[in-house]
Amino acid sequence: GKYRVISTKPMPGTRWINLLIEQDCRVEICTEKKTILSVEDIIALIGNKCDGVIGQLTEDWGDTLFAALSRAGGKAFSNMAVGYNNVDVNAANKYGVAVGNTPGVLTETTAELAASLSLAASRRIVEADEFMRAGLYDGWLPHLFVGNLLKGQTVGVIGAGRIGSAYARMMVEGFKMNLIYYDLYQATRLEKFVTAYGEFLKSNGEQPVYWKRASSMDEVLREADVEAILVNCSRGPVVDEVALVEHLKQNPMFRVGLDVFEDEPFMKPGLAEMKNAVVVPHIASASKWTREGMATLAALNVLGKIKGYPIWGDPNQVAPFLNENAPPPA
Ligand code: GLV
Numbered sequence: 073g074k075y076r077v078i079s080t081k082p083m084p085g086t087r088w089i090n091l092l093i094e095q096d097c098r099v100e101i102c103t104e105k106k107t108i109l110s111v112e113d114i115i116a117l118i119g120n121k122c123d124g125v126i127g128q129l130t131e132d133w134g135d136t137l138f139a140a141l142s143r144a145g146g147k148a149f150s151n152m153a154v155g156y157n158n159v160d161v162n163a164a165n166k167y168g169v170a171v172g173n174t175p176g177v178l179t180e181t182t183a184e185l186a187a188s189l190s191l192a193a194s195r196r197i198v199e200a201d202e203f204m205r206a207g208l209y210d211g212w213l214p215h216l217f218v219g220n221l222l223k224g225q226t227v228g229v230i231g232a233g234r235i236g237s238a239y240a241r242m243m244v245e246g247f248k249m250n251l252i253y254y255d256l257y258q259a260t261r262l263e264k265f266v267t268a269y270g271e272f273l274k275s276n277g278e279q280p281v282y283w284k285r286a287s288s289m290d291e292v293l294r295e296a297d298v299e300a301i302l303v304n305c306s307r308g309p310v311v312d313e314v315a316l317v318e319h320l321k322q323n324p325m326f327r328v329g330l331d332v333f334e335d336e337p338f339m340k341p342g343l344a345e346m347k348n349a350v351v352v353p354h355i356a357s358a359s360k361w362t363r364e365g366m367a368t369l370a371a372l373n374v375l376g377k378i379k380g381y382p383i384w385g386d387p388n389q390v391a392p393f394l395n396e397n398a399p400p401p402a
């Protein structure tokens with residue numbers, strides 16, 4: 073292999089490795105046992121010569137790492153994630169390193185987890201499961217684990233991009249919910265979908281569904297009926313977790329489904345004890361197909377930059393770089 077490419081973690085599948093090997097790359101996979109690598113750990117991995125790195129959302133890709141990568145002759149970095157709040161794209165630009173992410177392949181998988189959390193919260197699945205396992209079930213009762221019906225309620229979506237729109241469609245179509253969404257951009261296709269589905273329901277003699285584009289996040293929180301349920305599958309800091317714990321304590325009927333946390337991997341004090349919270353460890357994109365796809369896209373991102381973009385003559389096969397106009401390395 074002419075090019076040295078590092079992956080800071082073992083990643084699912086073998087396709088990503090084969091793609092790199094077939095294209096003159098030597099692939100080095102870090103097998104360090106600790107979950108979160110420090111900046112120093114990654115500098116040591118990069119060493120003196122490194123053409124590209126595939127990294128993870130747990131790593132702090134800022135000035136120090138991009139400087140180290142650029143010194144080692146590196147031209148490309150890809151996050152194995154769609155989110156890139158862990159990446160300082162300006163610093164990458166400064167050092168002439170192209171940055172990629174892995175959109176698309178995780179849209180439905182992430183939306184399905186958001187839907188799972190919505191259902192788990194509304195139907196109290198985790199609490200009920202604990203109850204069964206604890207041997208507490210001694211017969212059917214009219215009041216046992218009564219939750220909320222989603223049908224006919226309004227689901228609120230903040231951020232109607234790829235994932236938010238996919239989730240909105242699942243909830244509207246699957247559960248006949250109305251939609252209120254907030255986004256800087258108009259989600260035209262989503263609006264059309266809800267309108268058409270509403271008309272279909274009406275023609276069937278059923279209660280139609282409606283959509284509304286809110287002019288603020290507050291309006292969504294005020295008007296969504298899933299006000300009694302909050303789901304977060306984006307990034308932890310969008311929710312004030314201390315305030316959330318307090319709200320969960322004061323309002324036992326309020327329920328939350330969380331995939332992400334303000335200070336991962338930690339939870340704020342009290343959250344773990346709340347029966348009205350369903351918490352999972354940042355697994356929204358964790359389906360086999362998606363994780364293999366993310367690894368493949370991340371490898372293609374790095375290859376695309378090293379070998380000349382787009383490598384297969386099909387621009388759609390390579391995720392667009394986040395900073396396509398990065399200046400060449402000095
Ligand atoms: C996961 O959180 C991702 O951004 O891909």
Ligand code: GLV
Nearest residue numbers: 211212213214216
């Ligand atoms: C519940 O099991 C019912 O039959 O209503």
